[in-house]
Amino acid sequence: MTPTDPAAEPQPLLRTLAPLLRGLERQVRAWLDARRRFPLTMLQRAELEGLADDLRRQAEALDVDKPLLTIMLMGGTGVGKSTLLNALAGAPIAQAAFTRPTTRDPVVYFHHSVRSDRLDPALRVCRLAQHDRPGLEQKVIVDTPDLDSNDLANRDKLTALLPMADIVLYVGSQEKYHDKLGWDLFKEQRQRRAFAFVLNKWDRCVTGESGLRPDEDLLRDLKDEGFSAPLLFRTTAQLWVDSAAQSGTWPPPTPPDLPDGEQFTLLRNWLELGLTRLEIEAVKARGVGQLLASVARVVDGLRPPDLTAEAEKVKDAWRQTLAAEADVQGEVLVGTLEPYQTEVEHHFSVEDQQRYRGLMSAYLRFTTKMRYSRSGLRDRIPFAGRLLPGAKVETPVEWNLGEFVQQCARTAGERVLDQRTTALVNRLLVEADQRGFPLSLLSEPTGAVGRMDWRDRVTRAVIDALSEVEREATNPTGVRRAVRGTLTALANTLPELALVATAGTLLFNFMVQQITPGAFEMSLVGLVPLVVIISLHLLILMLLPIRWPAIRERFRSKLADRVGEELDRAYLAVPTDIAAAIREERKQVDTLLAETKVVSDFLAERQQAAQVGELYGT
Numbered sequence: 016m017t018p019t020d021p022a023a024e025p026q027p028l029l030r031t032l033a034p035l036l037r038g039l040e041r042q043v044r045a046w047l048d049a050r051r052r053f054p055l056t057m058l059q060r061a062e063l064e065g066l067a068d069d070l071r072r073q074a075e076a077l078d079v080d081k082p083l084l085t086i087m088l089m090g091g092t093g094v095g096k097s098t099l100l101n102a103l104a105g106a107p108i109a110q111a112a113f114t115r116p117t118t119r120d121p122v123v124y125f126h127h128s129v130r131s132d133r134l135d136p137a138l139r140v141c142r143l144a145q146h147d148r149p150g151l152e153q154k155v156i157v158d159t160p161d162l163d164s165n166d167l168a169n170r171d172k173l174t175a176l177l178p179m180a181d182i183v184l185y186v187g188s189q190e191k192y193h194d195k196l197g198w199d200l201f202k203e204q205r206q207r208r209a210f211a212f213v214l215n216k217w218d219r220c221v222t223g224e225s226g227l228r229p230d231e232d233l234l235r236d237l238k239d240e241g242f243s244a245p246l247l248f249r250t251t252a253q254l255w256v257d258s259a260a261q262s263g264t265w266p267p268p269t270p271p272d273l274p275d276g277e278q279f280t281l282l283r284n285w286l287e288l289g290l291t292r293l294e295i296e297a298v299k300a301r302g303v304g305q306l307l308a309s310v311a312r313v314v315d316g317l318r319p320p321d322l323t324a325e326a327e328k329v330k331d332a333w334r335q336t337l338a339a340e341a342d343v344q345g346e347v348l349v350g351t352l353e354p355y356q357t358e359v360e361h362h363f364s365v366e367d368q369q370r371y372r373g374l375m376s377a378y379l380r381f382t383t384k385m386r387y388s389r390s391g392l393r394d395r396i397p398f399a400g401r402l403l404p405g406a407k408v409e410t411p412v413e414w415n416l417g418e419f420v421q422q423c424a425r426t427a428g429e430r431v432l433d434q435r436t437t438a439l440v441n442r443l444l445v446e447a448d449q450r451g452f453p454l455s456l457l458s459e460p461t462g463a464v465g466r467m468d469w470r471d472r473v474t475r476a477v478i479d480a481l482s483e484v485e486r487e488a489t490n491p492t493g494v495r496r497a498v499r500g501t502l503t504a505l506a507n508t509l510p511e512l513a514l515v516a517t518a519g520t521l522l523f524n525f526m527v528q529q530i531t532p533g534a535f536e537m538s539l540v541g542l543v544p545l546v547v548i549i550s551l552h553l554l555i556l557m558l559l560p561i562r563w564p565a566i567r568e569r570f571r572s573k574l575a576d577r578v579g580e581e582l583d584r585a586y587l588a589v590p591t592d593i594a595a596a597i598r599e600e601r602k603q604v605d606t607l608l609a610e611t612k613v614v615s616d617f618l619a620e621r622q623q624a625a626q627v628g629e630l631y632g633t
Contacts, residue, residue, distance in 0.1 A: 032303060033078035035614045040070035043310070046607055052456055052596040053319035063317070066310050069178060072135060073303055083125075083133065084295045085155045085179050086286070090186035091197055092161040095215040095252050099186060100124060100158045102255040103283060105265045108144045120169060121176060122158040126151060135179045150287025153295055163196045181298050182209040182630065188216045192233050202240070207305045209298050209630035211246040212237070213282065218251045218274040246630060248282040255279050300618055301631065307615045311608055318604040319597050326594035328450040329457075330587050333443055337586060340439050341579030344432060348477055348578070349571045356563035363561045366485060370503050374510035378548045432469065440465035443586065452590060456597075460589050467585070476577035484570045491559075498558050506551045514544040 044067050047060065055063075076082055088096045101107045104124060121141040123134065126148065131139055138157065159176055160169035177183070185201060187193070192214060201210065212233065214220065220229045227235070230249055237245040251274060259267035266283075290298075352359060361383070368379045440461055447457050491499050517540050524530040 030077055032618065033074045035617065036070050036074035039610055039614055040067050040074065042607055042610055043067045046603060051600050052593055053600055055317065059317055062313055066313060069306050073306060077299065081153050082295060082299055083129065083153055083155050084181050084290060084298060085157060086182045086184055087157045087159055087176065087180035088184050088186055089159055089162060091163040091191040091194055094186050094188040094191050096158055096186045098256055099213065099215055099250065099252040100156060102252040102279065104146060105259045105267060120160045121172060124156040128152060137175055137179060154286060154290065162200055163194065177204060180208055181302055182211060184211050184213055186213045186215055189220045189229055192229050193236060207309060209301065211630060213248045213250055215250050215252055217249040217277050248278045249276050250279040250282060251277050252279065304615065304618055307611055311611045314604060314607050319600050321601060322452060322594040322597050325450055325452045326590040329447045329452050329590040332446045332450060333586055336442055336446060337582040338579055341575045341582055344578050345571050345575035347432065348473065348574055349567060359566060360561060360563050363485060363566060367561055372507050374544060375506040375548055436465050436469060456593050457590065464585050464589060472581045476581055477574060480570055480573035480577045483573050484566060502551065502555050509551065510544045510548045513547040514540065517543040
């Protein structure tokens, strides 16, 4: 990598990313905080919250004229990380006067022109050491705890600091350049961090048992990991620290007896001259691009399934179950009317008699009164009221249907329906589970429907069904309407015609033929119309019966339909509403992905060309 002429560098572009990243962070957090039907696991939420924190951190880091590049030294115990930092500083900064006293192990080495509040909060609590090196003005070098430290707290510190790194300088030695802990951490972080490598203590490196020098072995392994041309510096940091201490000048003179291939000077020049603002912005841009790719990957993995097909399957299965349940509940509710069948017949009979006139009307009122003389709806229903002492007990033509039905529904609910509702909810959930609908989404809303006060709905269904049966009985359609009209016309005219004809015949015989009618002939005046009335009444009872068995069956059928409609309206909407809510949440995920892609595309279009490919593997 060669230095770039600062005058030829284009104007900084990454700062324009800051508002985009902040906007994306707000959308991610709003999506996390919103109530949703499809829940997130604790791990998924933690992962997305971590990415939101990274978006905020990146936005803050980019929203400056000169973004800072954080270079983090990472390695195992005894590889010489601190010595390497001292060599880069030209002094043992571990013993220097720090700007903030602290007992924490990490050391942050940064230019004096950089205010400490520009550092990430996690870095501000570390040991802070300032310098005046112009070449490192935009670089922050962090010496981290040993990754293989026996003190787990040190490992936790390293884990907390790594998200702040733009470039990880992986430091190894002859003994530790490919140990398992370090290599696993490298493979975990390499998709989101730039990596360069230092093989320190180069003067001690010898050919290993594999027949390869440590640098050759490390390069081979890095190529296997996708690094086609990794940056690897071979250093002997202690010699440069000693040279700086002896000379007291900067840069220190080249130490004598440097081993062949030693590259500390190349490392120092790369840090000071090779990482220009162009390369810094390129690394930052690459880091943002990898962060956006991680956001897109995680968010895409959180897209809830489309449950539309499953919801339709559940609805089809539930319709059959609810229809069967409606039949049973209809039978139960009709059963509560059984003790009052005489009163119901009486009520329907009185309503039906309103269409008759004259002799037939008088006859029907008399026979109905005699037939239902023991009907005592007012005495048997507590809400119907009490007559005055000594008054006749009589079922009124108009009675309080609503209160009567409410009493029946309350009785049915207390006896059967409440238990059946609980069992119905369980059956519906089992059927939904068998058809692949997640019970975690369905249990609570279905249970909420089951816990509703169904008595008002049942009461309304009973009233509607009973009223409809009454309308059908008193106002039939089709053939029954024609039969009813014919019988009504005959009943309203034939008795009177029979009376007039019989009386006229007797009067004609007496006036014209001088035949004096006897007692039998005189009785015919009443008997003939009565026979006509009775005959018509028998026809009415046979052709248009108003008896409880006929009323009961029609009432049960209508009631089952009404109850079924109420059940369908309450329960079938549950899977549909959930599926619709899940589809809306899928759209929100797609919107979030689209916004992420907009930022990624903008970054890809505006990213400056720079030679930083060797810091990243494929």
